[in-house]
Amino acid sequence: MIKGIIFDLDGVIVSTDKYHYLAWKKLADREGIYFDEKINNRLRGVSRRESLNIILEKSNKIYREEEILAMLDFKNNIYRSSLINLTPQDILPGVVELLDYLDAKGIKKAIGSSSKNTMYILERIGLTAHFNVIIDGTMITKTKPNPEVFSKAQKQLELEPQECLVVEDAIAGIEAAHNANIKACAVGDAALKQVGDFNLKSILDVKEII
Numbered sequence: 001m002i003k004g005i006i007f008d009l010d011g012v013i014v015s016t017d018k019y020h021y022l023a024w025k026k027l028a029d030r031e032g033i034y035f036d037e038k039i040n041n042r043l044r045g046v047s048r049r050e051s052l053n054i055i056l057e058k059s060n061k062i063y064r065e066e067e068i069l070a071m072l073d074f075k076n077n078i079y080r081s082s083l084i085n086l087t088p089q090d091i092l093p094g095v096v097e098l099l100d101y102l103d104a105k106g107i108k109k110a111i112g113s114s115s116k117n118t119m120y121i122l123e124r125i126g127l128t129a130h131f132n133v134i135i136d137g138t139m140i141t142k143t144k145p146n147p148e149v150f151s152k153a154q155k156q157l158e159l160e161p162q163e164c165l166v167v168e169d170a171i172a173g174i175e176a177a178h179n180a181n182i183k184a185c186a187v188g189d190a191a192l193k194q195v196g197d198f199n200l201k202s203i204l205d206v207k208e209i210i
């Protein structure tokens with residue numbers, strides 16, 4: 001029986017992915033590095049640092065550590081400026097209805113995100129108080145597909161892995177759920193690629209599974 005749902009944030013609760021893409025694109029253009037939507041799909045779910053490592057696969061230059069840190073800051077500053085415009089209207093369709101449904105059923109809710117901007121984003125869209133547990137990029141040492149973020153959320157929910165479900169849009173996130181022995185509902189990009197245990201057309205389809 002499912003007693004808790006662990007949601008990824010970016011691309012599941014709120015559509016911040018376009019802002020991540022635009023900020024990385026600015027950095028890649030400045031550095032003269034080829035970057036496109038296909039490469040961007042590989043950044044879904046993975047940490048900021050690991051995302052930069054993936055982007056730098058297309059560069060021949062060897063960057064010093066301080067240059068890497070400066071690039072991470074450059075990207076995050078652009079990304080943070082775009083988040084200023086986020087409002088509750090940016091919550092993805094079906095999310096609020098699903099959260100209300102889970103409340104009515106007494107099912108616990110958690111966030112399991114790689115993003116260090118999680119708390120800021122949840123505040124901006126007004127959803128912080130809706131989650132029993134929030135595990136974000138500041139609380140983990142290993143990025144998805146490592147199971148750390150979801151295992152931590154599952155333990156803090158005080159549930160067993162088989163009592164939880166993960167909702168994810170990233171292939172790395174689906175793998176992380178599986179590595180945590182938790183079944184995964186795929187939405188967005190991951191659903192298109194049919195990598196979930198359940199591949200959903202709408203996040204509201206979670207209601208049919210629990």
Ligand code: BG6
Binds near residue numbers: 045046051076113
């Ligand atoms: C994930 C996004 O949620 O967070 C990734 O899918 C992003 O694209 C990662 O790289 C880290 O985000 P942040 O906000 O800490 O740079």
Ligand code: MG
Binds near residue numbers: 011
């Ligand atoms: Mg995501």
